Amino acid sequence: MNLLVRTASLALLLAAxxxxxxxxxxHPAAAAAPDGAARAQYNxxxxxxxxxxxxxxxxxxxxxxxxxLQQAARxxxxxxxxxxxxxxxxxxxxxxxxxxxEDRLSCELRMRAPAQGSVQAGGLLREATETVxxxxxxxxxxx
Numbered sequence: 001m002n003l004l005v006r007t008a009s010l011a012l013l014l015a016a017x018x019x020x021x022x023x024x025x026x027h028p029a030a031a032a033a034p035d036g037a038a039r040a041q042y043n044x045x046x047x048x049x050x051x052x053x054x055x056x057x058x059x060x061x062x063x064x065x066x067x068x069l070q071q072a073a074r075x076x077x078x079x080x081x082x083x084x085x086x087x088x089x090x091x092x093x094x095x096x097x098x099x100x101x102e103d104r105l106s107c108e109l110r111m112r113a114p115a116q117g118s119v120q121a122g123g124l125l126r127e128a129t130e131t132v133x134x135x136x137x138x139x140x141x142x143x
Contacts, residue, residue: 038072106130 042065048054049061056064088111095107106128115124 035072035076038069038076041072042066042069 045065054061091111098104109128110126113126113128
């Protein structure tokens with residue numbers, strides 16, 4: 001009976017190790033190691049927990065220190081998103097689709113106009129008033 005229990009326990013340990021390896025392959029952040037600064041902070045936090053200097057009970061303090069270390073490892077494995085998007089430049093770039101200069105300039109005028117509404121409410125409304133006069137060489141029509 002004892003041999004059967006040990007065999008089952010060994011099988012469970014192997015299955016758990018395989019599952020952890022699979023998770024590490026699928027999610028690199030799960031396997032990432034924290035940097036030296038995060039490890040040093042963890043050591044300081046852990047020492048404060050063990051000395052009773054943290055102001056919380058020891059078990060909670062140690063759990064939070066370990067969680068902070070894990071979060072630092074996840075943050076280290078997450079690639080930097082890069083520079084912040086330049087929304088005004090993106091809006092003006094969308095106006096380049098207009099082939100005629102007049103249409104493109106009207107689009108740029110609308111994109112520079114103040115917006116009303118919000119994305120949460122369903123969208124932004126931009127309105128620009130542009131006065132266009134007929135060319136001087138066209139005859140005017142009498143009503």
